[in-house]
Amino acid sequence: MKTYIIASALAAGLLAGCGGVEGNGLETEQPSLASREDRLLCITQYSIAYYSDATYTTQVGSEDCWCGNTPTRQGTRTPYRQVLQEESC
Numbered sequence: 001m002k003t004y005i006i007a008s009a010l011a012a013g014l015l016a017g018c019g020g021v022e023g024n025g026l027e028t029e030q031p032s033l034a035s036r037e038d039r040l041l042c043i044t045q046y047s048i049a050y051y052s053d054a055t056y057t058t059q060v061g062s063e064d065c066w067c068g069n070t071p072t073r074q075g076t077r078t079p080y081r082q083v084l085q086e087e088s089c
Helices: 002-019
Strands: 044-051 059-065 072-075 081-088
Antiparallel strands (some): 044 081
């Protein structure tokens, strides 16, 4: 009976310990993928205009990238885009 009690206590202790240690201060919070923008450097030079719909009449955004810099974006990016300029660096 004593062996059964010791074995049960040991099993309960092992099961309780499976969750690991919380709050040890080593965790780092990862940014949300939805809001994260990695800093990219341009390896080509381009300019893109984004439009509200397939008629390409109302421009709602733009993106420019110059060699060695990060892309600059204004407004909204949409699937309706026209590449205005594209050159290699």
